[in-house]
Amino acid sequence: MSAPETFAPRRDEPLFGRLAIIGIGLIGSSIAHAAKELNLARHIVLSDADPDVRRRARELDLGHEVAESALEAARDADHIVLCVPVGACGAVAEEIAPVLKAGAILSDVGSVKHAVVEAVSPHLPEGVHFVPAHPVAGTENSGPDAGFPSLFLNRWCILTPPPGTDEAAIARTRQFWEGMAAIVEVMGSQHHDLVLAITSHLPHLIAYNIVGTAEDLAAVTQSEVIKFSAGGFRDFTRIAASDPTMWRDVFLANKEAVLEMLGRFNEDLALLTRAIRYGDGETLHKHFTRTRAIRRGIVALGQEKAETEKLKKR
Amino acid sequence: MSAPETFAPRRDEPLFGRLAIIGIGLIGSSIAHAAKELNLARHIVLSDADPDVRRRARELDLGHEVAESALEAARDADHIVLCVPVGACGAVAEEIAPVLKAGAILSDVGSVKHAVVEAVSPHLPEGVHFVPAHPVAGTENSGPDAGFPSLFLNRWCILTPPPGTDEAAIARTRQFWEGMAAIVEVMGSQHHDLVLAITSHLPHLIAYNIVGTAEDLAAVTQSEVIKFSAGGFRDFTRIAASDPTMWRDVFLANKEAVLEMLGRFNEDLALLTRAIRYGDGETLHKHFTRTRAIRRGIVALGQEKAETEKLKKR
Numbered sequence: 036m037s038a039p040e041t042f043a044p045r046r047d048e049p050l051f052g053r054l055a056i057i058g059i060g061l062i063g064s065s066i067a068h069a070a071k072e073l074n075l076a077r078h079i080v081l082s083d084a085d086p087d088v089r090r091r092a093r094e095l096d097l098g099h100e101v102a103e104s105a106l107e108a109a110r111d112a113d114h115i116v117l118c119v120p121v122g123a124c125g126a127v128a129e130e131i132a133p134v135l136k137a138g139a140i141l142s143d144v145g146s147v148k149h150a151v152v153e154a155v156s157p158h159l160p161e162g163v164h165f166v167p168a169h170p171v172a173g174t175e176n177s178g179p180d181a182g183f184p185s186l187f188l189n190r191w192c193i194l195t196p197p198p199g200t201d202e203a204a205i206a207r208t209r210q211f212w213e214g215m216a217a218i219v220e221v222m223g224s225q226h227h228d229l230v231l232a233i234t235s236h237l238p239h240l241i242a243y244n245i246v247g248t249a250e251d252l253a254a255v256t257q258s259e260v261i262k263f264s265a266g267g268f269r270d271f272t273r274i275a276a277s278d279p280t281m282w283r284d285v286f287l288a289n290k291e292a293v294l295e296m297l298g299r300f301n302e303d304l305a306l307l308t309r310a311i312r313y314g315d316g317e318t319l320h321k322h323f324t325r326t327r328a329i330r331r332g333i334v335a336l337g338q339e340k341a342e343t344e345k346l347k348k349r
Numbered sequence: 350m351s352a353p354e355t356f357a358p359r360r361d362e363p364l365f366g367r368l369a370i371i372g373i374g375l376i377g378s379s380i381a382h383a384a385k386e387l388n389l390a391r392h393i394v395l396s397d398a399d400p401d402v403r404r405r406a407r408e409l410d411l412g413h414e415v416a417e418s419a420l421e422a423a424r425d426a427d428h429i430v431l432c433v434p435v436g437a438c439g440a441v442a443e444e445i446a447p448v449l450k451a452g453a454i455l456s457d458v459g460s461v462k463h464a465v466v467e468a469v470s471p472h473l474p475e476g477v478h479f480v481p482a483h484p485v486a487g488t489e490n491s492g493p494d495a496g497f498p499s500l501f502l503n504r505w506c507i508l509t510p511p512p513g514t515d516e517a518a519i520a521r522t523r524q525f526w527e528g529m530a531a532i533v534e535v536m537g538s539q540h541h542d543l544v545l546a547i548t549s550h551l552p553h554l555i556a557y558n559i560v561g562t563a564e565d566l567a568a569v570t571q572s573e574v575i576k577f578s579a580g581g582f583r584d585f586t587r588i589a590a591s592d593p594t595m596w597r598d599v600f601l602a603n604k605e606a607v608l609e610m611l612g613r614f615n616e617d618l619a620l621l622t623r624a625i626r627y628g629d630g631e632t633l634h635k636h637f638t639r640t641r642a643i644r645r646g647i648v649a650l651g652q653e654k655a656e657t658e659k660l661k662k663r
Contacts, residue, residue, distance in 0.1 A: 122630075146580075171580045175644065190579055220576070230573050233563050235580025241555055242581070244621055246640040248614045249547050259544050261646040262534070263505055266460070266485045266549025267556070269647055270584040276644035279637035286625045286633055297622055300562045301615075307558055308611055311600045319600055323593035326560040330489065330590035332575040333583055 042185040043216040055112035059083040063118030064182025067097040082108035110134040117143035122284035125154030137162030148224035150288035164204035177278040192217040195224040232292035242274035356499040357530040365390040369426035377432030378496025396422035424448040431457035436598035439468030451476030462538035464602035478518035489590040506531040509538040546606035556588035
């Protein structure tokens with residue numbers, strides 16, 4: 036089988052023998068697609084707690100095998116990736132711990148890292164390396180049908196190995212993500228949680244909130260909100276369509292950092308609100324001018340094409 | 350000159366004789382491109398208060414003529430479109446009123462409509478029809494170089510003619526926007542302002558605010574914010590890169606509706622904040638689930654392609 040177009044080079048020799056993917060949502064199924072297409076593991080086994088998802092994964096021919104349980108999937112695996120909601124990582128680690136072999140690398144893909152490190156570490160058997168990972172990539176879709184192999188292309192993947200983690204295990208985990216065309220960065224789990232609180236968690240919370248506010252309006256109908264969404268609202272709805280269980284767990288697991296960012300956000304919003312109420316155009320203009328610099332940085336870094344280029348191609 | 354691909358049919362006979370575009374930013378220059386390419390007016394004259402912008406418009410060959418003043422551009426025009434910030438509409442209307450000919454249609458493109466109706470109406474000469482318009486379209490770019498002809502393609506344009514406005518003038522204005530491939534809807538100016546407060550104005554304020562909050566952080570560097578922006582923040586920066594002067598005027602001109610929406614937004618955010626603080630996962634999950642419905646409506650209405658389709662085509 037040859038892919039019509041390859042987004043990353045296919046390996047001649049697989050990186051891992053047995054790869055176990057626990058949890059078959061958007062991320063899990065995307066890893067399955069990419070790892071198979073790019074020959075990152077000799078044998079790819081998936082599992083999910085939901086029997087319907089396991090059935091669907093078999094229909095989709097994800098990986099090489101769909102096991103009936105996490106335990107069965109993790110047995111003798113060289114690389115185990117937990118792709119379950121952040122709040123479930125501890126329990127799954129506890130469940131599979133008895134079958135993890137020495138030298139295996141346990142990893143995850145959670146959007147919060149410190150809570151995962153704390154939940155997983157107590158269950159880690161001697162000789163198993165724990166290298167937490169967070170691919171900063173996603174779409175508004177979830178479930179086993181949502182995955183596609185190039186999801187991680189040119190996206191960052193942050194590794195947050197606890198101090199003292201085996202360097203070779205970190206290097207192999209890096210190779211795994213770089214093999215799927217991600218760009219890897221290493222940082223501490225607590226710093227990760229602070230960075231993501233502002234770049235991802237707070238934006239999601241705000242988006243979920245504003246879409247809820249719009250839904251509750253009586254004076255403006257939902258069909259009007261939908262019709263005229265191109266004025267800015269649309270982008271919020273995309274973010275607010277993300278998986279509810281995943282995001283519930285993120286906010287519960289990164290509570291401190293999110294509350295801190297929310298506090299700052301509210302203080303700043305109070306200032307802008309006051310400027311609107313008292314007709315202080317100068318304060319508004321000054322604020323709206325300085326926020327342009329960050330945008331220029333993002334476009335310059337190639338994390339997004341300038342919007343006009345995309346629109347002109349319609 | 351033939352366009353490589355036409356996004357809308359070119360008229361055999363122009364709709365207007367003389368079209369005057371006052372203000373040459375993203376919207377003004379896009380109208381100039383579209384009206385010329387699609388033969389919507391026999392003679393298109395532009396003007397701008399800024400001499401550098403006029404010079405640039407001549408270099409770009411926008412329309413057929415760039416006049417030295419709004420007065421000169423508006424003289425004998427059949428259709429005059431004010432493409433200036435909302436706060437400037439009243440003053441420009443007052444300036445050009447003496448040269449507006451009977452039967453002419455005066456229009457604008459402001460994102461706020463009631464304040465524009467109130468500012469412009471007192472200056473309207475007898476026999477001149479005022480048909481305010483708001484094309485719900487834009488990009489993050491501004492200025493005479495930012496325009497392109499298909500900006501309004503499949504975007505809504507809302508007309509808010511005051512009660513008693515000449516029906517023929519409304520019909521001609523509708524034809525003008527439909528000629529540029531926009532979808533036209535008519536509603537009252539106050540209702541417009543309420544609808545746009547939630548679908549556009551509040552999202553912009555929130556986006557400007559969160560980008561500002563991120564900029565002020567000391568614990569997270571700007572380069573980190575930029576790097577990891579794909580987790581949600583990126584979409585906010587795009588919105589927060591819009592023209593500062595235009596948006597200052599929007600918030601000042603639609604103060605009541607924006608403050609009302611802000612109040613509701615804050616009440617809702619307090620609820621989510623509380624749920625995070627006290628670990629109330631059920632409230633979070635319920636909220637995150639119901640916001641998905643609006644998103645499905647937007648994708649179904651064709652106002653946006655599902656994101657995965659775009660990503661797969663990278």
